[in-house]
Structures are given as structure tokens and as C-alpha cells.
Amino acid sequence: MGRTTPADGFDRFDQFLSEWSRRDFLRRMGGAAAFAAFSAGGLGWLEACGGNQAAKTDTGKAVKGGHIIEGSISDIGNLNPIFTNDTASLQVTYRLYDGLLDAEANGTLVPNLATAVPKPESDQLSYRVTLKKGLKWSDGSAITADDVVFTYQLMFDPKYAAVKSRYRAQLTEYLASVTAVDPQTVLFKTTKVYAPFVVTFMVLGILPKAVWEKLAPADVNSTEMNQVPTVVSGAMLPVKWDKGSQYTLRRNDNWHQGKTFFDTYIFKVVPDAVAIANQLKTGELDVGIVDKSQWDSLATAQNVSRVGFVAPSFDYYLQNLDASKTPKAAIFGDLQVRKALLMALDRKKIADKVYFGQAVSADSSIGLVSPAHITPKAQYPFDAKKAEQMLDDAGWKKGADGIRAKNGVRMEWELRTNVGNKVRETLIQVMAEQWSGIGVKVTTKPVQFPQLVTQLSSTREFEMILLGISESIDPDQTQLWSSKSIGGGALNGAGYKNDKVDQLLSDAVQTLDQKKRLDMYHQIQEILLQDLPSPLIVYPKANWGISKRVKNFNVGGFSQYQYRTWFKDVYVTDGK
Numbered sequence: 001m002g003r004t005t006p007a008d009g010f011d012r013f014d015q016f017l018s019e020w021s022r023r024d025f026l027r028r029m030g031g032a033a034a035f036a037a038f039s040a041g042g043l044g045w046l047e048a049c050g051g052n053q054a055a056k057t058d059t060g061k062a063v064k065g066g067h068i069i070e071g072s073i074s075d076i077g078n079l080n081p082i083f084t085n086d087t088a089s090l091q092v093t094y095r096l097y098d099g100l101l102d103a104e105a106n107g108t109l110v111p112n113l114a115t116a117v118p119k120p121e122s123d124q125l126s127y128r129v130t131l132k133k134g135l136k137w138s139d140g141s142a143i144t145a146d147d148v149v150f151t152y153q154l155m156f157d158p159k160y161a162a163v164k165s166r167y168r169a170q171l172t173e174y175l176a177s178v179t180a181v182d183p184q185t186v187l188f189k190t191t192k193v194y195a196p197f198v199v200t201f202m203v204l205g206i207l208p209k210a211v212w213e214k215l216a217p218a219d220v221n222s223t224e225m226n227q228v229p230t231v232v233s234g235a236m237l238p239v240k241w242d243k244g245s246q247y248t249l250r251r252n253d254n255w256h257q258g259k260t261f262f263d264t265y266i267f268k269v270v271p272d273a274v275a276i277a278n279q280l281k282t283g284e285l286d287v288g289i290v291d292k293s294q295w296d297s298l299a300t301a302q303n304v305s306r307v308g309f310v311a312p313s314f315d316y317y318l319q320n321l322d323a324s325k326t327p328k329a330a331i332f333g334d335l336q337v338r339k340a341l342l343m344a345l346d347r348k349k350i351a352d353k354v355y356f357g358q359a360v361s362a363d364s365s366i367g368l369v370s371p372a373h374i375t376p377k378a379q380y381p382f383d384a385k386k387a388e389q390m391l392d393d394a395g396w397k398k399g400a401d402g403i404r405a406k407n408g409v410r411m412e413w414e415l416r417t418n419v420g421n422k423v424r425e426t427l428i429q430v431m432a433e434q435w436s437g438i439g440v441k442v443t444t445k446p447v448q449f450p451q452l453v454t455q456l457s458s459t460r461e462f463e464m465i466l467l468g469i470s471e472s473i474d475p476d477q478t479q480l481w482s483s484k485s486i487g488g489g490a491l492n493g494a495g496y497k498n499d500k501v502d503q504l505l506s507d508a509v510q511t512l513d514q515k516k517r518l519d520m521y522h523q524i525q526e527i528l529l530q531d532l533p534s535p536l537i538v539y540p541k542a543n544w545g546i547s548k549r550v551k552n553f554n555v556g557g558f559s560q561y562q563y564r565t566w567f568k569d570v571y572v573t574d575g576k
Contacts (some may be wrong), residue, residue: 057552059261059569066572067264068550071288073420074449075244075269080226081205082155082165085489086453087470090561092247092267096232098256100129100148101198103563105556107473109199110565113143113206113233113256118198124512125176127188127198135255137208138232144179150209152178152188152201154220162217166457166489170478171201173446174350174509190282193510195517203562206233234556235260245269261571272420277545280304286547286572291422292358295543304545311542312369312557314362315424315468317415317431318456318534322486322495328413328463329495336394337411338532340387342380344433344438349382351538354427358543360538365477365528369539371555372475372521376529388438396439404439412441413463418449427537428466456493460486465493468540473558475521478505481528496533549573 074088084093102112109117113135118127133144154160156171174194179187190197208231215223228238235257236249251260270276273291280288281301290298298306318339319332319341322481331337351359356542366373396404396411404411415432417424425446432442442464447455455462469480479485482505485492501524508520542560546553552569559565 019234021087035136044125046122057566057569059552059571060139060354062261062300062551062569062571063572063573063575064261065575066262067266067576068262068286068570068572069266069268069284071268071270071279071285073270073273073482074418076227076241076247076267077450077453078226079209079229079238080220082151082167083164083221083489085166085457086449088449094205094234094497094562094564095236095249095265095567096234096238097207098228098233099205100131100202102263102565103199103203103473103558104565105322105554105559105563107558109203109473114202118202120193120512124193127190127202128181129186129188129202131184131186132256135233135256138237138252138254140254141208141210141231142183143206143208144183145186146183146373147206148182148211150184150213151204151207154207154212154217160217160220164489165221167204169484169488169490175201193512195263195509195512196476198472200472200476208233233257236265257568272422274422275374277340280545280547283547285545286550287553288545290543290545291354292540292543293422295356295358298545301545303548305548306544307544307546307555308358309542309557310360310369310539311560312471313365313468313542314367314471314536314539315359315427315466316534317464318363318474318475318494319463319464320460320462320494321533322460325460325495326463327409330407330409331411331413332396332494333465334396335531336390337396338535339380339434340390340394340438341440342392342532342535343383343387344434344440345537346382346434347537350427350430354430355423355540356537359538359540362538363480364525365470365536366475366521366525367469367539370475371524372523378526378529380532380535384434388545391438398439402439403441411439412443414443414445415464415466416445416447416455416462416562417466418452419446420449424466424468431466457489457491458487460493460495466537470561475518476505476509477521477524478509479505481505481524481533494533496531498527499529501527 008145072088076089076092077086078084078089079093081093081097084090098112098114100114101109101117103109111117113131115130115132118129120127137143153169154163155165156175174190176191181187194331211231226249235252235255237252239248239250241247246269249265251263253259274294276285276288277290277294277298279285298304320326321329321332323329347361351361360368363375364373391404396406398404415428417428428444432444435442479491481496481501483497483502487494502522504524508517511517544555548570551571552566554566
């Protein structure tokens with residue numbers, strides 16, 4: 001990669017846009033970008049993916065029969081709700097498994113398998129859940145309190161320690177017991193006050209004990225039922241997984257909310273989000289998140305409706321701070337380097353040019369939609385000259401080739417993102433260009449999404465990764481920033497450790513007073529904007545295309561992936 005000035009990346013970008021159509025630019029640039037978001041605690045999931053529209057529901061003329069094809073730029077990974085950590089898998093997992101609770105688009109919790117949303121009892125530690133009557137698994141057997149107890153035991157009981165659930169660390173710390181009072185009643189007791197317990201853990205899908213208890217704990221991690229389960233409780237039944245191609249589901253006639261209007265649901269994997277837009281236009285797809293470069297052109301498609309809204313999510317880059325995982329930690333471990341790198345990125349222009357105006361420049365460590373969001377005092381506006389001066393002052397000097405180095409360590413690394421979304425692959429190239437202007441050499445490498453998830457959450461063998469987080473309803477970010485969330489399927493891939501942040505995260509989830517709790521998240525944001533372990537770049541908008549033959553597909557802020565309370569009302573007008 002040749003030497004450039006900090007603005008060159010965008011100068012070239014502007015030139016490309018004037019010479020080519022947006023679609024051609026992205027096609028010729030190659031690459032992909034995907035919204036990726038994990039979750040546990042209060043955080044969402046790794047996400048492979050204009051004006052707001054009010055959702056309208058009309059089943060008065062609903063047609064029975066037919067199929068729906070949803071497009072995705074990533075294949076599923078694990079469909080077991082105690083493991084699932086990416087949005088592509090969530091979209092299928094929660095069509096197969098219901099949880100005790102569900103949530104509306106605005107984040108309001110509503111009953112699912114439970115009769116009501118539980119509140120803490122007088123001791124502030126106990127939660128009593130009553131199951132609806134007549135609940136059945138897809139094989140016709142009854143869903144009981146024993147199934148609920150077993151599901152949670154898999155995630156925290158020592159006898160199931162071999163089960164590598166991503167929720168184990170938190171549940172081991174906060175869940176004291178879960179017992180079946182009777183076949184319809186479950187009693188949860190926490191070890192201490194834990195404010196996000198209901199919103200975080202009572203939405204998880206329940207597993208059938210009779211099926212899963214036959215496996216040895218270690219085998220739960222690798223069984224084929226994690227991809228094609230045999231007994232489920234949700235709206236759909238698994239039919240077939242054509243790996244890398246599509247996942248086919250059919251209606252579950254035993255679903256407690258009643259039969260869906262349509263017969264078949266297909267989750268189709270496509271090369272990228274531009275292809276999703278194209279296949280929506282041709283009718284090969286019915287719904288999907290489209291590439292931001294295609295948002296304007298999609299408005300002219302006569303057979304497609306657009307639904308856009310500011311999403312509870314953010315895109316960010318992780319710098320590996322762990323010297324045991326990469327020698328590049330010698331670079332990223334320097335706070336002045338981290339600050340200079342962020343200042344060298346023109347995030348406002350990135351939102352406008354790379355995201356085609358479908359994003360907002362990020363100013364904190366929590367998404368713009370969250371009620372916990374603030375704008376911390378520490379801010380890093382674009383200033384390439386100041387960034388260069390900071391690197392000079394920190395001892396990172398340019399060599400004869402223009403690349404900076406210090407103590408024999410050259411300022412160069414590999415920046416990865418996931419294949420399938422054109423915006424992100426374009427973004428890592430623009431980031432590399434802008435950093436080149438201050439004496440940094442960055443190579444870019446798109447990799448498959450499941451591989452990237454493993455690198456971030458488990459092996460942690462990477463130098464820098466660009467991804468995105470789909471946030472959950474609760475503002476807890478233990479999975480991202482706690483030192484307890486390094487490896488083991490959790491999301492602190494950077495290996496960030498700060499005792500004050502650890503304490504605030506712990507205190508916040510044990511505080512029921514919402515005002516005091518929000519103040520703690522405000523303090524965390526102030527610290528994270530000082531430390532910059534994994535800086536946020538933008539808050540993207542969600543851009544959905546929906547065929548006009550599909551009705552009541554009412555996606556919204558928190559109802560895009562896991563939560564789809566409106567799924568029972570969806571139908572296709574032609575019944576085909």
C-alpha cells in the first residue's frame with residue numbers, strides 16, 4: 001500500500017462515486033461488511049448484516065399458505081439458545097425455541113411461555129414464573145417447569161460444567177437456584193440483587209429435558225441437534241440445513257400461539273447485502289437487510305417496501321491488547337497510539353460516504369438509542385496533524401519508508417472484518433488509507449463470519465477486527481468490557497482490563513434504583529472514552545427491504561432478530 005495523505009482515502013472515494021454508480025463502486029472494490037453483534041449480559045449479538053415507518057398489523061384478510069424467503073449474508077452457526085451469539089443464528093433459533101418472555105420493538109417485555117412478566121419478590125432475590133396451560137413441544141409432549149429448570153441447569157449447575165454456555169460465568173455468579181415448585185411454576189433465586197436478570201435471562205429459549213438429558217454434558221457442545229434439533233417449541237420446525245446455502249423450516253402445528261398463516265420459511269444465504277437488494281427486486285427474496293448503497297435505488301422497486309430506523313447497535317474496531325496473543329499489543333497498549341488512531345479517522349465523513357448517510361458518527365461506548373447513552377467529555381474529532389504529533393511525542397517515529405516504529409516494533413498490522421456486507425469491507429480499506437497518512441501500514445483481510453466470531457470470542461488470535469454490536473434492551477455491557485469476559489465465548493476480545501470499570505459493571509447490575517444505575521453507566525462511558533480499548537466508529541441505521549407480497553413483517557428497533565412478537569401475524573398475499 002503506497003503512502004497517502006490522510007484525506008486521500010476519501011478523495012479517492014469521492015472520485016469513484018463520481019465515475020461509477022454506487023453499486024459498481026462497491027462491486028469493483030470487492031469485499032464485504034456485515035453487522036455483527038453478540039450478546040450476553042445486557043449486550044446484543046454479533047450481527048451479520050431512511051425514515052422510520054410505523055408498523056401496521058392487519059390480519060383481517062390474511063391468506064393461508066405459501067412461503068417466505070429471508071436473505072442473510074451469513075449462514076447459521078449454533079441454534080441452541082444457550083450458545084447462540086450471532087444475529088444470523090438468532091433469526092432461526094427463536095423461530096424454533098420460545099423463551100419465557102419476549103419483547104416488543106420498543107424493548108417492552110411481554111409474556112411468551114410465561115403467563116406474565118415476573119417482578120422480584122420482597123427479598124429482591126426471588127422470581128416466580130407461571131407457565132401457560134397446554135404448552136406442547138413439537139412432538140406433542142407437555143412443556144413443564146422441569147424443562148425450564150433443566151435448561152438453566154445446563155448453564156450454571158456445576159454438574160454441567162462441561163457445557164460451554166456463553167452465559168455460564170454470569171449465571172454462576174448471580175443464579176443461586178432454579179426449582180420446579182410444581183409442573184407449571186418455576187422459582188428462580190439469585191445470589192444477590194441482579195437488576196437485568198429478567199430482561200437478560202428469561203428471554204432465552206427453553207430446551208426439552210427429555211431430549212437433551214440423554215447427552216453427556218460434553219456432548220451438548222457438539223451434537224448435531226445444535227444445528228438441526230429434533231424437538232422444538234417455536235413457530236417453525238426444522239426441515240433441512242443445506243450448509244452455506246439455506247435453512248428450510250415449516251409450520252409447527254403445536255405452537256402455543258397458533259399456526260402461522262404461511263407453510264414454509266426459508267433462511268437463504270446470499271453472497272452479500274447488494275445481492276439481497278437485487279434478489280428482492282427480482283422476487284428471489286422476500287425480506288432482508290440491504291446494503292446501504294442500495295437504499296436509494298430500492299425506492300424505485302415497485303415490488304419492494306423499505307423499512308429504515310436508527311438501530312440499537314454500533315460498529316467498532318477491537319485492538320488486541322493481550323501480549324500473549326499478538327506482539328502487536330506493544331502498539332495498541334500505548335494509550336497515545338489508541339487516541340491518535342481514532343483522531344486520524346474522519347468518522348463523520350465515514351458515516352456520510354461509506355455508509356451513504358445511513359449512519360451517525362459515534363461519540364460514546366453505548367449506542368445512540370440506549371437510554372443510558374451520554375456524550376462523554378473526552379472526544380476525538382478528526383485531526384490528522386494532531387494525531388501525527390501525538391505519535392511523534394510518544395516516540396513512534398517514521399522510518400525511511402514512512403512507516404512509524406518504536407523499540408524495533410513497526411506500526412503495521414492486519415485489520416479483519418467479515419465477508420458479506422460491502423459497507424464494512426469498504427470501511428476497512430478507507431481506515432487503512434487514512435492511517436497510512438499518519439505513517440501506519442495496515443493490510444485488510446475479510447474472513448468468514450463464523451471464523452471471525454471464534455477469533456474474537458474464543459481463540460482471540462487477531463491483531464485488529466472491525467465488527468458491530470446489536471445491543472440488547474438492558475444497558476449492561478459486562479460482556480464487552482469486564483475482565484471476566486475475556487475468552488470463553490464472551491466479547492471482550494481486546495482483553496481490556498480496568499478495575500474501576502469491573503467494579504462499576506458489577507455494582508450497576510446489583511442496583512435496582514434506575515437513576516443510580518444509569519449514573520454508573522455514565523461513569524463507565526467516561527472511562528472508556530479515556531481508555532479507548534475498542535473505539536466506536538458509527539451508529540448505523542437498519543435498512544430492510546420487504547416484498548409487498550409479505551404483510552405484517554413489522555421489524556423494529558429490538559424486533560429484528562430474536563424478538564419477533566409479530567411473527568404470528570405475517571402472511572403472503574398470494575398464498576404461494
